[in-house]
Amino acid sequence: MRSSRGESGTWDASLTGDVDAFVDIFDLHHNRVYRHALRLTANVHDAEDVTAAAFLELWRRRRSVRVVDGSVLPWLIVTATNLSRNLVRGLHRYRALIATLPRAEVADSAADIAVERIEEERIGEEVRQALGALSSADAALLALTMFEHYSPAQAAAALGISDGAARTRLHRARSRMATALGRSLVGDCETTTKEEPR
Amino acid sequence: MTMLEMDPVFTAALREVLVATVDDTPRVRRRWRWRLGAGMFVGSTLIAGGAALATGLFSPPGAPIDTPIGNVVTVTHTGPATIDLGPPPARATDLSLTLTCLTVGTFDFPNGSSMSCDAADLSHPPPDDQEASEVVQLTPGKDSVTIDTSANASWTLQAMYVNQVTTPWGTNARGQTYGVQNQKGTPDLIAVVVDQGKTQGYVKAAELNCAAGGNVETPAQALAWDKASENRNISIPVYESDGTTVIGTFIIGHATGPNARTVPFSSLSLDCSATGNGPAVNGP
Structure with missing residues (x-):
């Protein structure tokens, strides 16, 4: 993690195509985006899909991402909110790609139950x-x-x-x-x- | 309280996908502006007028002719900056800008186009991979131009006022207009290059619009169109300026992968009622 230049320096580096910098941004924020997606979708698989799509969008639309107080997390939260509401339309661009990602073997109903147990996110x-x-x-x-x-x-x-x-x-x-x-x-x-x- | 985390197997795989995605992204040089939206065309290119046609190899009707007026202002900066150019001369209509990157970075022109330079670009002999040009319309009362970039990226700008005259579209024997899209709108036949620049011709604006999903009217239709487009590209004919002689094909779509196929426009029964005339699709 490039802590010496803070998140906004890391984001600037991402914009020039610096792979390590973009991955640093992912490492920094993915769990919070995931927890937010879990709130809105109440399903582990859907939340994983939304998180993946949010970061893929972060790259695709990187030049128009609004940075708030040096951070791209608010943009990610907005994007994850929109994706959660429009699961079919929002995700179709990345559907084939996301389908290749390996998951823990959890049936849909079990994914719902897992969320139910997470008190603080319900x-x-x-x-x-x-x-x-x-x-x-x-x-x-x-x-x-x-x-x-x-x-x-x-x-x-x-x-x-x-x-x-x-x-x-x-x-x-x-x-x-x-x-x-x-x-x-x-x-x-x-x-x-x-x-x-x- | 331990904070909930995303499944580690999924996280690791997603991380790899993001690395591959960033690595795979080509660095786009904005020499040709795509009026109908980026990402739509595979292996074919619409021609935009302006500085990109300075080669003079193919200058379709409707392209602007830019005559320089006054002096060239040359400045070098690090980080974002606003350059004062002084009031435009009376006959000036546009501003011609040529941007050269001196360090890695992404540099935004005032009209929303941008140029990116990475280390590989900078290692090539200048100026091809380090330079991009745009001609932007003047904003009344505004005598300056702003280039946006990150704080430590360096660049050189050459700015010059120009007088721009838009040449009229051609009209063929069937009464169809042909040329490039410009402020006046879209001609019946739009200039394109295909076959890696070897073939220059025209596509029917109505066919282009329809094959790109432009006649979709409801969200349900949009969904159905997007679904169909996942594995389907559409080819339309490229004509001579007579609008009749077929000299090639132009492919629309971004489907790739093993299930992707290209179908001719004529084989689909699409409802296309657009005439092709009207304002430029992306506004002035």
């Missing part, structure tokens, strides 16, 4: 469905602030919109979610993500 089926009803951008904004603890300003930067626009949209998105869930949402994730066991 967000509950209703929250997941309510997120699915929002626009991509609103879902990404909520994901960045509610689950990943970025500030509204950082979330705005990740999406390329103004602070003001982000705050307005966050407020509206939270109201919509609250209506869909039939209760009020306090503005941080600790309260909303601990669901009662079903």
